[in-house]
Amino acid sequence: MASDAHGADEGGLVFHPMDQFIVKPLFGGDTVAWYTPTNMTLWLGFAILAVIAILVLSTSKRAIVPGRGQSIAELAYGFIYKMVEDICGKEGVKFFPYIMTLFMFIVCANFLGMIPTAFTPTSHFAVTAVLALMVFITVTVLGFVKNGTAFLGLFWVSSAPLALRPVLAIIELISYFVRPVSHSIRLAGNVMAGHAVIKVFAGFAAIAVISPVSVLAITAMYGLEVLVSFIQAYVFTILTCVYLKDALHPSH
Amino acid sequence: MATQTQDASHGAADAAHAAADSAPGMPQLAFETFPNQIFWLLVTLVVIYLVLSRVALPRIGAILAERQGTITNDLAAAEDLKAKAVEAEEAYNKALADARAEAQRIAAETRAEIQVGLDEAIAKADAEIAAKAAESEKAIAEIRAGALESIQAVATDTAGELVTALGGKADAKAVAGAVQTRMKG
Structure with a gap:
């Protein structure tokens, strides 16, 4: 964006940090139906x-004694299973396949996106918004189906002084509806920002004097992005569990 | 903001960005691609969900459960073996204690037997010794009696001889009476 104009000013430098996110038809053509x-x-x-x-x-x-690949699979399984069980309790376990799907999809998409020239689906708001809305709708519907109107107790903080409760209820209500927004933008924003920054550093590599710094910076950013890839998937998953817990046990 | 910069770059480098300009500044906000993205995302999620819930998760769960079962079984077997070892040790100790008690009993019995034999032998020996002692005493008494008689005879003879030697006339009867009187003291 700003760097586009900047690159044009310097003449030799060309920055297209956002081009990597363009959705293009795979087999030619211009329209994306x-x-x-x-x-x-x-x-x-x-x-x-x-x-x-x-x-x-x-x-x-x-195998009873797992090899490397099987260890990774078991580790992933145990990691998410324990997370679901710890946060949502025993009733949450039946949502384990759903949460595991979210986690595995985000982790795989993030890490595959780290391959140079790859496309990263999780950098798109359309993708993460769908993921977050699915969680939001699941939680809301499940909350009302399981608890009836008692689910509204989520917004009525019974431990607060009576005078404060209406105010808190409004705040809680707003925060509840902001959840899918923050949930989706956190993931897409992190992934997109990291990829864009790497592209910007890569643009600077065209200048011979700066290129060593640029290469170092790209390496450092890449390491950071590898961390972010996992951490954002983890955060998305754990927040899903936390929201699900609200639907299962709405009391504060 | 995206569209603003979009405009800026439009003005700055029209020709160079001709291709990129067809998309907005942020491809994330190219709404005409949204149905496409959402459709393929849903396809992907459904496929992953089916793969996980039908194949992967039951399989991994079964593997983990099986391993847990194996570990539990092995632990139980180990516990069994340990109990058996303890049992064997107890049996060994018991056998040892039994053997020791048996040995003590045998020793005591033997000692008692020996004692009985010993007592018998001692009693027999005592009796023999007593008999021998009585015999000896009798012999000694006889000898003593014999000696007394001899002494009297010798004394009478000697006294008679002395009387004769001193020029007297030995009255055998008187001498014998005198010796007898002397010897009685």
């Missing part, structure tokens, strides 16, 4: 293959 296979479709497909490789192919031997 709802069914057109795009570069996003390709990388979503790679994410599916990665999930299958990590969780299905690696466990095909069903």
